[in-house]
Amino acid sequence: MRVAMIGAGYVGLVSGACFADFGHAVTCVDKDQARIAALGRGEIPIHEPGLSDLVAANARAGRLTFTADLAGAVGAAQAVFIAVGTPSRRGDGHADLTFVYEAAREIARALTGFTVVITKSTVPVGTGDEVERIIRETRPDAEFAVVSNPEFLREGAAIQDFKHPDRIVVGADDARARELMAEIYRPLHLNRGPLMFTDRRTAELIKYAANAFLATKIGFINEIADLAEKVGADVQDIARGIGLDNRIGSRFLHAGPGFGGSCFPKDATALIKTGQDHGAPLRIVEAVVAGNDARKRAMARKVSAALDGEVRGKTVAVLGLTFKPNTDDMREAPSIPLIAALQDMGATVRGYDPVGMAQAKAVLANVTFCDNEYACAEGASALVIVTEWGQFRALDFARLKQVMAKPVLVDLRNVYRADEVARHGFAYESVGRPRSK
Ligand SMILES: NC(=O)c1ccc[n+]([C@@H]2O[C@H](COP(=O)([O-])OP(=O)(O)OC[C@H]3O[C@@H](n4cnc5c(N)ncnc54)[C@H](O)[C@@H]3O)[C@@H](O)[C@H]2O)c1
Numbered sequence: 001m002r003v004a005m006i007g008a009g010y011v012g013l014v015s016g017a018c019f020a021d022f023g024h025a026v027t028c029v030d031k032d033q034a035r036i037a038a039l040g041r042g043e044i045p046i047h048e049p050g051l052s053d054l055v056a057a058n059a060r061a062g063r064l065t066f067t068a069d070l071a072g073a074v075g076a077a078q079a080v081f082i083a084v085g086t087p088s089r090r091g092d093g094h095a096d097l098t099f100v101y102e103a104a105r106e107i108a109r110a111l112t113g114f115t116v117v118i119t120k121s122t123v124p125v126g127t128g129d130e131v132e133r134i135i136r137e138t139r140p141d142a143e144f145a146v147v148s149n150p151e152f153l154r155e156g157a158a159i160q161d162f163k164h165p166d167r168i169v170v171g172a173d174d175a176r177a178r179e180l181m182a183e184i185y186r187p188l189h190l191n192r193g194p195l196m197f198t199d200r201r202t203a204e205l206i207k208y209a210a211n212a213f214l215a216t217k218i219g220f221i222n223e224i225a226d227l228a229e230k231v232g233a234d235v236q237d238i239a240r241g242i243g244l245d246n247r248i249g250s251r252f253l254h255a256g257p258g259f260g261g262s263c264f265p266k267d268a269t270a271l272i273k274t275g276q277d278h279g280a281p282l283r284i285v286e287a288v289v290a291g292n293d294a295r296k297r298a299m300a301r302k303v304s305a306a307l308d309g310e311v312r313g314k315t316v317a318v319l320g321l322t323f324k325p326n327t328d329d330m331r332e333a334p335s336i337p338l339i340a341a342l343q344d345m346g347a348t349v350r351g352y353d354p355v356g357m358a359q360a361k362a363v364l365a366n367v368t369f370c371d372n373e374y375a376c377a378e379g380a381s382a383l384v385i386v387t388e389w390g391q392f393r394a395l396d397f398a399r400l401k402q403v404m405a406k407p408v409l410v411d412l413r414n415v416y417r418a419d420e421v422a423r424h425g426f427a428y429e430s431v432g433r434p435r436s437k
Contacts, residue, residue: 001025001184004077006070006103008035010046010262010329011120011151012083014158017051020058021163022187027065027073039066047328047355050159070103074110079184082107082131083120083151086266093269095124104131108138116177118147122207122267124274128171128200145174147181148200150207155261156326167194171203208271212285215264217252219288222295225255225432235432236414255432257386257412258295260323260332265289296334299412300341303382306408306429312346315405317380319373320387320413321364322356330359334412335386339364352376354389374399381406388413397424 001024005016008030020026030036035045042059044052058064067073074080084099100121107117117135119128132146148171153161168188170181178197182189189195198206225235235255243250259265268289275282304311323333330336339349343366350368353360357369370376373392377383377400385392393415401407407426409416414430421428 001079001180002077003027003184004029004070004073004080006030006074006080006082006107007084007099007121008032008039008045008066009083009085010048010155010158011153012081013039013044013046013055014048014051014153014162015081015083015120015151017054017058017064018159018162019184020061020064021054023063024184025063026058027067027077029067029070029073031068031070033068036066036068047326048155048158049326054159070106071110074107074115075112077115078113079116079118079180080107081118081120081149086121086123086270088266088269092273093266094273095122095266095270097123097127097130100127100131101134104134105138108135108142111135111139111142111144114143114145114176116145116147116180118149118181119204120149120151122150122211122263122270123148123204124208124270125201125204128204145172145177146200147172147174147177148203149181150203152207152210155329156324163188164191167196169196169198169203169206171198171200171206173199208267208274211264211267212271212282212288214252215259215268215292216284216288218254218256218259218264219291221253221255222258222431223291228432229434232434233432234434238432255414257299257334257338257431258292260296260334262323262329262331265292265332296337297341299334299338299386300345302412302429302431303342303347303384303410304345306382306410306427307406311342314347314381315379316342316347316349317370317376317378317383317404318342318349318351318367319353319376319383319385319392320389321351321353321360322387325387325389328356328359330356330363333387335360336363338384338386339367350376350378350380353387354391374403378403380404382408382410384410384412385415386412388415397421397426401425 003024003026005012005028008028016026016028082103084103086095089096128146128148168185172178228235239253242248243253268285272286321335352370409426409428411430418428
Protein backbone atom coordinates (compact mmCIF):
# COMPACT_ATOMS: atom_id res chain seq x y z
CA MET A 1 0.00 0.00 0.00
CA ARG A 2 1.28 3.48 -0.84
CA VAL A 3 0.81 5.81 2.12
CA ALA A 4 1.41 9.54 2.52
CA MET A 5 1.76 10.85 6.07
CA ILE A 6 1.18 14.60 6.32
CA GLY A 7 3.05 15.97 9.34
CA ALA A 8 6.27 14.34 10.55
CA GLY A 9 5.96 15.14 14.26
CA TYR A 10 5.60 12.70 17.18
CA VAL A 11 2.56 10.99 15.70
CA GLY A 12 3.33 11.26 11.98
CA LEU A 13 6.91 10.10 12.25
CA VAL A 14 6.16 7.18 14.56
CA SER A 15 3.08 6.08 12.57
CA GLY A 16 4.91 6.50 9.26
CA ALA A 17 7.92 4.49 10.43
CA CYS A 18 5.69 1.72 11.87
CA PHE A 19 3.55 1.48 8.72
CA ALA A 20 6.78 1.22 6.68
CA ASP A 21 7.94 -1.49 9.06
CA PHE A 22 4.72 -3.42 8.28
CA GLY A 23 5.82 -3.34 4.63
CA HIS A 24 3.86 -0.36 3.28
CA ALA A 25 5.59 2.26 1.10
CA VAL A 26 5.41 5.44 3.18
CA THR A 27 6.28 9.02 2.33
CA CYS A 28 6.38 11.40 5.30
CA VAL A 29 5.62 14.97 4.36
CA ASP A 30 6.32 18.04 6.45
CA LYS A 31 6.18 21.70 5.55
CA ASP A 32 9.11 22.31 7.89
CA GLN A 33 11.95 22.07 5.35
CA ALA A 34 14.65 21.94 8.02
CA ARG A 35 12.92 18.92 9.60
CA ILE A 36 12.72 17.13 6.25
CA ALA A 37 16.37 17.92 5.47
CA ALA A 38 17.41 16.56 8.90
CA LEU A 39 15.35 13.39 8.40
CA GLY A 40 16.97 12.96 4.99
CA ARG A 41 20.36 13.01 6.72
CA GLY A 42 19.16 10.36 9.16
CA GLU A 43 18.73 12.79 12.06
CA ILE A 44 15.59 12.31 14.19
CA PRO A 45 14.15 15.64 15.33
CA ILE A 46 12.42 14.24 18.44
CA HIS A 47 13.47 11.97 21.27
CA GLU A 48 11.53 8.72 21.15
CA PRO A 49 13.09 5.42 22.26
CA GLY A 50 13.78 3.08 19.32
CA LEU A 51 12.63 5.54 16.66
CA SER A 52 16.04 6.30 15.25
CA ASP A 53 16.78 2.64 14.47
CA LEU A 54 13.29 2.02 13.08
CA VAL A 55 13.51 5.02 10.75
CA ALA A 56 17.04 4.12 9.62
CA ALA A 57 16.15 0.48 8.87
CA ASN A 58 13.05 1.34 6.85
CA ALA A 59 14.71 4.24 5.02
CA ARG A 60 17.55 1.86 4.07
CA ALA A 61 15.03 -0.67 2.82
CA GLY A 62 13.49 2.04 0.61
CA ARG A 63 10.06 1.84 2.28
CA LEU A 64 10.28 5.19 4.09
CA THR A 65 11.05 8.50 2.42
CA PHE A 66 10.80 12.15 3.43
CA THR A 67 9.75 15.14 1.40
CA ALA A 68 8.36 18.65 1.60
CA ASP A 69 6.51 18.03 -1.69
CA LEU A 70 3.00 17.25 -0.48
CA ALA A 71 1.49 17.13 -3.96
CA GLY A 72 3.95 14.49 -5.20
CA ALA A 73 3.40 12.28 -2.16
CA VAL A 74 -0.40 12.59 -2.19
CA GLY A 75 -0.69 12.06 -5.93
CA ALA A 76 1.03 8.69 -5.61
CA ALA A 77 -0.80 7.51 -2.48
CA GLN A 78 -3.87 5.34 -1.93
CA ALA A 79 -4.08 6.44 1.71
CA VAL A 80 -3.26 9.93 3.00
CA PHE A 81 -3.01 10.43 6.76
CA ILE A 82 -3.34 13.87 8.29
CA ALA A 83 -1.09 13.97 11.39
CA VAL A 84 -0.57 17.70 11.81
CA GLY A 85 -0.82 19.58 15.11
CA THR A 86 -4.16 20.64 16.63
CA PRO A 87 -3.06 22.98 19.44
CA SER A 88 -5.38 24.93 21.71
CA ARG A 89 -6.79 28.00 20.01
CA ARG A 90 -5.58 31.09 21.78
CA GLY A 91 -8.31 32.76 23.79
CA ASP A 92 -11.06 30.15 23.97
CA GLY A 93 -9.40 26.72 24.26
CA HIS A 94 -11.12 25.23 21.21
CA ALA A 95 -8.89 22.99 19.08
CA ASP A 96 -7.18 25.13 16.45
CA LEU A 97 -7.90 23.34 13.18
CA THR A 98 -5.98 25.71 10.91
CA PHE A 99 -3.28 23.11 10.10
CA VAL A 100 -5.84 20.36 9.46
CA TYR A 101 -7.92 22.47 7.07
CA GLU A 102 -4.83 23.81 5.32
CA ALA A 103 -3.60 20.25 4.83
CA ALA A 104 -7.07 19.20 3.54
CA ARG A 105 -6.98 21.94 0.90
CA GLU A 106 -3.47 21.00 -0.25
CA ILE A 107 -4.37 17.30 -0.30
CA ALA A 108 -7.52 18.00 -2.34
CA ARG A 109 -5.55 19.72 -5.09
CA ALA A 110 -3.18 16.74 -5.41
CA LEU A 111 -5.61 13.77 -5.33
CA THR A 112 -5.47 11.28 -8.20
CA GLY A 113 -7.69 8.19 -8.33
CA PHE A 114 -9.73 6.91 -5.40
CA THR A 115 -7.92 7.97 -2.23
CA VAL A 116 -8.79 7.58 1.42
CA VAL A 117 -7.99 10.65 3.52
CA ILE A 118 -7.56 9.69 7.16
CA THR A 119 -7.52 12.11 10.07
CA LYS A 120 -5.07 10.83 12.68
CA SER A 121 -4.75 14.19 14.40
CA THR A 122 -7.00 14.60 17.43
CA VAL A 123 -9.91 16.65 16.14
CA PRO A 124 -13.30 17.67 17.55
CA VAL A 125 -16.41 15.82 16.53
CA GLY A 126 -17.60 17.01 13.13
CA THR A 127 -14.13 17.86 11.78
CA GLY A 128 -14.28 14.92 9.35
CA ASP A 129 -17.45 16.44 7.86
CA GLU A 130 -15.63 19.74 7.35
CA VAL A 131 -12.55 18.05 5.85
CA GLU A 132 -14.86 16.26 3.43
CA ARG A 133 -16.61 19.53 2.55
CA ILE A 134 -13.29 21.32 1.95
CA ILE A 135 -11.99 18.57 -0.32
CA ARG A 136 -15.24 18.43 -2.27
CA GLU A 137 -15.34 22.20 -2.65
CA THR A 138 -11.68 22.37 -3.77
CA ARG A 139 -11.90 19.38 -6.10
CA PRO A 140 -15.50 18.55 -7.08
CA ASP A 141 -14.18 15.84 -9.42
CA ALA A 142 -12.08 13.97 -6.83
CA GLU A 143 -12.87 10.40 -5.80
CA PHE A 144 -12.21 10.08 -2.08
CA ALA A 145 -13.50 9.08 1.35
CA VAL A 146 -12.69 10.75 4.67
CA VAL A 147 -11.99 8.51 7.67
CA SER A 148 -11.30 9.18 11.34
CA ASN A 149 -8.52 7.04 12.85
CA PRO A 150 -7.50 8.65 16.14
CA GLU A 151 -4.10 7.80 17.57
CA PHE A 152 -3.65 6.57 21.14
CA LEU A 153 0.14 6.20 21.33
CA ARG A 154 2.02 7.64 24.31
CA GLU A 155 5.21 9.57 23.87
CA GLY A 156 8.09 7.64 25.40
CA ALA A 157 6.49 4.28 24.51
CA ALA A 158 5.15 5.26 21.10
CA ILE A 159 6.49 2.43 18.98
CA GLN A 160 5.40 -0.24 21.42
CA ASP A 161 1.95 1.39 21.65
CA PHE A 162 1.60 1.68 17.88
CA LYS A 163 2.64 -1.91 17.26
CA HIS A 164 0.69 -3.39 20.18
CA PRO A 165 -2.40 -1.23 20.47
CA ASP A 166 -5.22 -1.99 22.89
CA ARG A 167 -7.52 -1.16 19.98
CA ILE A 168 -7.53 0.56 16.61
CA VAL A 169 -10.52 2.81 16.13
CA VAL A 170 -11.66 3.49 12.58
CA GLY A 171 -14.59 5.78 11.93
CA ALA A 172 -15.65 5.25 8.33
CA ASP A 173 -18.98 5.46 6.60
CA ASP A 174 -17.68 4.22 3.22
CA ALA A 175 -17.28 0.47 2.55
CA ARG A 176 -14.23 0.87 0.28
CA ALA A 177 -12.53 2.99 2.93
CA ARG A 178 -13.21 0.36 5.62
CA GLU A 179 -11.63 -2.29 3.40
CA LEU A 180 -8.55 -0.17 2.79
CA MET A 181 -8.16 0.57 6.51
CA ALA A 182 -8.41 -3.12 7.33
CA GLU A 183 -5.65 -3.76 4.78
CA ILE A 184 -3.35 -1.05 6.20
CA TYR A 185 -3.68 -2.43 9.71
CA ARG A 186 -3.74 -6.09 8.64
CA PRO A 187 -0.37 -6.92 10.26
CA LEU A 188 -1.79 -5.71 13.58
CA HIS A 189 -5.12 -7.45 13.59
CA LEU A 190 -3.40 -10.66 12.56
CA ASN A 191 -1.61 -10.10 15.87
CA ARG A 192 -5.05 -9.64 17.44
CA GLY A 193 -4.88 -5.85 17.77
CA PRO A 194 -8.64 -5.30 17.83
CA LEU A 195 -9.84 -3.24 14.91
CA MET A 196 -13.03 -1.44 15.79
CA PHE A 197 -15.22 0.19 13.15
CA THR A 198 -17.60 2.98 14.07
CA ASP A 199 -19.15 5.92 12.31
CA ARG A 200 -16.85 8.89 11.88
CA ARG A 201 -18.28 11.16 14.58
CA THR A 202 -18.16 8.38 17.16
CA ALA A 203 -14.49 7.70 16.40
CA GLU A 204 -13.70 11.40 16.83
CA LEU A 205 -15.43 11.46 20.19
CA ILE A 206 -13.83 8.20 21.41
CA LYS A 207 -10.41 9.85 21.36
CA TYR A 208 -11.52 12.81 23.50
CA ALA A 209 -13.53 10.63 25.86
CA ALA A 210 -10.47 8.39 26.39
CA ASN A 211 -8.11 11.28 27.15
CA ALA A 212 -10.63 13.06 29.36
CA PHE A 213 -11.24 9.85 31.32
CA LEU A 214 -7.51 9.25 31.91
CA ALA A 215 -7.04 12.89 32.90
CA THR A 216 -9.95 12.48 35.33
CA LYS A 217 -8.28 9.47 36.96
CA ILE A 218 -5.15 11.54 37.55
CA GLY A 219 -7.15 14.52 38.78
CA PHE A 220 -9.07 12.25 41.14
CA ILE A 221 -6.03 10.66 42.76
CA ASN A 222 -4.39 14.07 43.11
CA GLU A 223 -7.39 15.34 45.09
CA ILE A 224 -7.33 12.20 47.22
CA ALA A 225 -3.59 12.88 47.78
CA ASP A 226 -4.40 16.35 49.10
CA LEU A 227 -6.95 14.88 51.48
CA ALA A 228 -4.53 12.13 52.55
CA GLU A 229 -2.00 14.80 53.52
CA LYS A 230 -4.55 16.56 55.69
CA VAL A 231 -5.73 13.43 57.50
CA GLY A 232 -2.41 11.58 57.80
CA ALA A 233 -3.07 8.81 55.25
CA ASP A 234 -0.82 7.50 52.47
CA VAL A 235 -2.00 7.99 48.89
CA GLN A 236 0.36 5.31 47.54
CA ASP A 237 -1.46 2.69 49.59
CA ILE A 238 -4.83 4.19 48.70
CA ALA A 239 -3.98 3.99 44.97
CA ARG A 240 -2.92 0.37 45.42
CA GLY A 241 -5.96 -0.38 47.54
CA ILE A 242 -8.37 0.90 44.95
CA GLY A 243 -6.31 0.00 41.86
CA LEU A 244 -6.32 -3.71 42.70
CA ASP A 245 -10.07 -3.58 42.18
CA ASN A 246 -10.44 -4.69 38.55
CA ARG A 247 -13.32 -2.30 38.04
CA ILE A 248 -10.97 0.59 38.75
CA GLY A 249 -7.54 -0.59 37.55
CA SER A 250 -4.17 0.59 38.83
CA ARG A 251 -3.00 2.72 35.92
CA PHE A 252 -3.18 6.52 35.89
CA LEU A 253 -3.53 6.53 39.65
CA HIS A 254 -0.16 8.10 40.46
CA ALA A 255 -0.42 11.23 42.53
CA GLY A 256 1.90 13.98 41.37
CA PRO A 257 2.30 17.59 40.32
CA GLY A 258 -0.58 17.55 37.80
CA PHE A 259 -0.78 16.29 34.23
CA GLY A 260 0.86 18.09 31.34
CA GLY A 261 2.00 17.18 27.85
CA SER A 262 0.81 17.87 24.36
CA CYS A 263 -2.50 16.02 24.72
CA PHE A 264 -4.37 15.85 28.05
CA PRO A 265 -4.59 19.58 28.82
CA LYS A 266 -5.54 20.68 25.31
CA ASP A 267 -7.83 17.74 24.57
CA ALA A 268 -9.71 18.01 27.87
CA THR A 269 -10.16 21.74 27.26
CA ALA A 270 -11.34 21.21 23.69
CA LEU A 271 -13.85 18.58 24.86
CA ILE A 272 -15.21 21.01 27.44
CA LYS A 273 -15.74 23.59 24.67
CA THR A 274 -17.48 21.03 22.46
CA GLY A 275 -19.78 20.11 25.35
CA GLN A 276 -20.62 23.75 26.01
CA ASP A 277 -21.29 24.42 22.31
CA HIS A 278 -23.75 21.53 22.18
CA GLY A 279 -25.52 22.28 25.44
CA ALA A 280 -24.12 19.16 27.12
CA PRO A 281 -21.60 20.53 29.62
CA LEU A 282 -18.97 18.15 30.98
CA ARG A 283 -18.84 19.32 34.58
CA ILE A 284 -16.51 16.57 35.77
CA VAL A 285 -13.91 17.35 33.10
CA GLU A 286 -14.27 21.09 33.79
CA ALA A 287 -13.42 20.47 37.45
CA VAL A 288 -10.47 18.25 36.51
CA VAL A 289 -8.94 20.90 34.23
CA ALA A 290 -9.43 23.74 36.71
CA GLY A 291 -7.93 21.68 39.54
CA ASN A 292 -4.98 20.62 37.43
CA ASP A 293 -4.16 24.15 36.27
CA ALA A 294 -4.02 25.39 39.85
CA ARG A 295 -2.10 22.35 41.05
CA LYS A 296 1.09 22.78 39.02
CA ARG A 297 1.81 26.20 40.48
CA ALA A 298 0.62 25.15 43.94
CA MET A 299 3.44 22.58 44.05
CA ALA A 300 5.75 25.52 44.82
CA ARG A 301 4.02 25.71 48.21
CA LYS A 302 5.37 22.24 48.99
CA VAL A 303 8.89 23.49 48.32
CA SER A 304 8.17 26.50 50.49
CA ALA A 305 6.88 24.26 53.32
CA ALA A 306 10.00 22.12 53.09
CA LEU A 307 12.07 25.30 53.50
CA ASP A 308 9.93 26.48 56.44
CA GLY A 309 8.50 29.26 54.31
CA GLU A 310 11.90 30.81 53.60
CA VAL A 311 12.33 30.62 49.86
CA ARG A 312 13.61 34.12 49.07
CA GLY A 313 17.32 34.12 48.33
CA LYS A 314 17.50 30.30 48.37
CA THR A 315 18.64 28.09 45.52
CA VAL A 316 16.26 25.34 44.41
CA ALA A 317 17.43 22.51 42.15
CA VAL A 318 14.83 21.01 39.83
CA LEU A 319 15.37 17.51 38.45
CA GLY A 320 13.34 16.57 35.37
CA LEU A 321 11.89 19.31 33.18
CA THR A 322 9.97 17.46 30.44
CA PHE A 323 6.31 16.64 31.07
CA LYS A 324 7.16 12.97 31.63
CA PRO A 325 10.21 10.68 31.30
CA ASN A 326 11.52 9.30 28.00
CA THR A 327 10.48 12.27 25.92
CA ASP A 328 11.99 15.68 25.18
CA ASP A 329 8.51 17.23 24.98
CA MET A 330 8.09 20.33 27.17
CA ARG A 331 4.50 21.12 26.13
CA GLU A 332 2.47 22.04 29.25
CA ALA A 333 5.16 20.51 31.48
CA PRO A 334 4.41 20.97 35.21
CA SER A 335 8.00 22.21 35.61
CA ILE A 336 7.14 25.45 33.77
CA PRO A 337 4.52 26.95 36.18
CA LEU A 338 6.33 25.43 39.17
CA ILE A 339 9.62 27.12 38.28
CA ALA A 340 7.83 30.43 37.57
CA ALA A 341 6.16 30.23 41.01
CA LEU A 342 9.48 29.47 42.74
CA GLN A 343 11.07 32.43 40.98
CA ASP A 344 8.13 34.64 42.01
CA MET A 345 8.82 33.57 45.61
CA GLY A 346 12.40 34.81 45.21
CA ALA A 347 14.24 31.53 44.60
CA THR A 348 17.17 31.04 42.26
CA VAL A 349 16.45 27.96 40.15
CA ARG A 350 18.89 25.43 38.74
CA GLY A 351 17.62 22.73 36.39
CA TYR A 352 18.62 19.48 34.76
CA ASP A 353 16.89 17.05 32.40
CA PRO A 354 18.45 13.96 30.80
CA VAL A 355 17.19 14.70 27.25
CA GLY A 356 14.97 17.78 27.29
CA MET A 357 17.58 20.49 27.87
CA ALA A 358 17.41 22.12 24.44
CA GLN A 359 13.60 22.29 24.53
CA ALA A 360 13.65 23.46 28.16
CA LYS A 361 16.06 26.29 27.36
CA ALA A 362 13.59 27.56 24.77
CA VAL A 363 10.74 27.92 27.29
CA LEU A 364 12.34 28.54 30.72
CA ALA A 365 13.87 31.91 31.59
CA ASN A 366 16.49 32.71 34.25
CA VAL A 367 17.27 29.09 35.03
CA THR A 368 20.86 27.87 35.42
CA PHE A 369 21.02 24.69 33.34
CA CYS A 370 23.40 22.02 34.63
CA ASP A 371 25.10 18.96 33.16
CA ASN A 372 23.85 16.34 35.60
CA GLU A 373 21.82 15.87 38.79
CA TYR A 374 24.78 16.41 41.12
CA ALA A 375 25.94 19.61 39.43
CA CYS A 376 22.32 20.76 39.60
CA ALA A 377 22.17 20.15 43.35
CA GLU A 378 25.23 22.33 44.08
CA GLY A 379 24.45 25.00 46.66
CA ALA A 380 20.74 24.13 46.67
CA SER A 381 18.60 24.32 49.79
CA ALA A 382 16.07 21.95 48.23
CA LEU A 383 16.20 19.33 45.50
CA VAL A 384 12.87 18.86 43.71
CA ILE A 385 12.09 15.80 41.59
CA VAL A 386 9.49 16.96 39.07
CA THR A 387 9.87 14.26 36.38
CA GLU A 388 10.65 10.68 37.37
CA TRP A 389 13.45 9.84 34.94
CA GLY A 390 14.93 6.40 35.72
CA GLN A 391 18.31 7.86 36.67
CA PHE A 392 16.70 9.85 39.52
CA ARG A 393 15.44 6.67 41.17
CA ALA A 394 18.77 5.72 42.75
CA LEU A 395 20.36 9.04 43.66
CA ASP A 396 23.62 9.01 45.63
CA PHE A 397 22.37 10.80 48.75
CA ALA A 398 25.82 11.04 50.37
CA ARG A 399 27.12 12.86 47.32
CA LEU A 400 24.09 15.13 47.22
CA LYS A 401 24.47 15.98 50.89
CA GLN A 402 28.06 17.06 50.28
CA VAL A 403 27.17 19.56 47.57
CA MET A 404 23.82 20.89 48.82
CA ALA A 405 23.39 23.85 51.18
CA LYS A 406 20.68 21.89 53.05
CA PRO A 407 19.64 18.24 52.73
CA VAL A 408 16.01 18.67 51.66
CA LEU A 409 14.26 16.52 49.07
CA VAL A 410 10.88 17.40 47.59
CA ASP A 411 9.70 14.36 45.68
CA LEU A 412 6.70 15.30 43.54
CA ARG A 413 6.53 11.80 41.98
CA ASN A 414 6.76 9.72 45.17
CA VAL A 415 9.83 7.94 43.82
CA TYR A 416 11.28 7.38 47.31
CA ARG A 417 10.06 6.17 50.68
CA ALA A 418 10.18 8.57 53.60
CA ASP A 419 12.13 6.17 55.83
CA GLU A 420 14.93 5.56 53.30
CA VAL A 421 15.35 9.28 52.63
CA ALA A 422 15.37 10.00 56.37
CA ARG A 423 18.09 7.39 56.84
CA HIS A 424 20.33 9.54 54.65
CA GLY A 425 19.65 12.54 56.85
CA PHE A 426 17.37 14.35 54.41
CA ALA A 427 14.17 16.18 55.21
CA TYR A 428 11.52 14.84 52.86
CA GLU A 429 8.33 16.15 51.35
CA SER A 430 6.27 14.09 48.90
CA VAL A 431 2.72 14.01 47.55
CA GLY A 432 -0.16 12.64 49.59
CA ARG A 433 2.02 11.05 52.26
CA PRO A 434 3.03 12.02 55.78
CA ARG A 435 5.90 14.54 55.87
CA SER A 436 9.19 13.62 57.54
CA LYS A 437 11.81 16.03 58.95
N1 LIG B 1 2.10 13.66 20.68
C1 LIG B 1 1.32 12.67 21.11
O1 LIG B 1 1.66 11.92 22.03
C2 LIG B 1 -0.03 12.42 20.45
C3 LIG B 1 -0.72 11.22 20.73
C4 LIG B 1 -1.95 11.01 20.11
C5 LIG B 1 -2.49 11.97 19.27
N2 LIG B 1 -1.81 13.14 19.05
C6 LIG B 1 -2.40 14.12 18.13
O2 LIG B 1 -1.73 14.01 16.88
C7 LIG B 1 -1.63 15.29 16.25
C8 LIG B 1 -0.16 15.60 15.96
O3 LIG B 1 0.53 15.72 17.19
P1 LIG B 1 2.13 15.75 17.27
O4 LIG B 1 2.49 15.74 18.71
O5 LIG B 1 2.68 14.72 16.35
O6 LIG B 1 2.41 17.22 16.64
P2 LIG B 1 3.79 17.86 16.20
O7 LIG B 1 3.64 19.31 16.43
O8 LIG B 1 4.93 17.11 16.82
O9 LIG B 1 3.88 17.57 14.62
C9 LIG B 1 3.05 18.15 13.67
C10 LIG B 1 3.85 18.34 12.38
O10 LIG B 1 2.96 18.69 11.33
C11 LIG B 1 3.63 19.57 10.45
N3 LIG B 1 2.63 20.26 9.61
C12 LIG B 1 1.68 21.15 9.97
N4 LIG B 1 0.95 21.52 8.90
C13 LIG B 1 1.43 20.84 7.84
C14 LIG B 1 1.08 20.78 6.45
N5 LIG B 1 0.07 21.50 5.95
N6 LIG B 1 1.80 19.99 5.65
C15 LIG B 1 2.83 19.26 6.15
N7 LIG B 1 3.19 19.26 7.44
C16 LIG B 1 2.51 20.04 8.28
C17 LIG B 1 4.40 20.46 11.39
O11 LIG B 1 5.48 21.13 10.73
C18 LIG B 1 4.88 19.46 12.46
O12 LIG B 1 6.17 18.94 12.16
C19 LIG B 1 -2.31 16.26 17.20
O13 LIG B 1 -3.65 16.41 16.83
C20 LIG B 1 -2.22 15.56 18.55
O14 LIG B 1 -3.25 15.97 19.42
C21 LIG B 1 -0.59 13.37 19.61
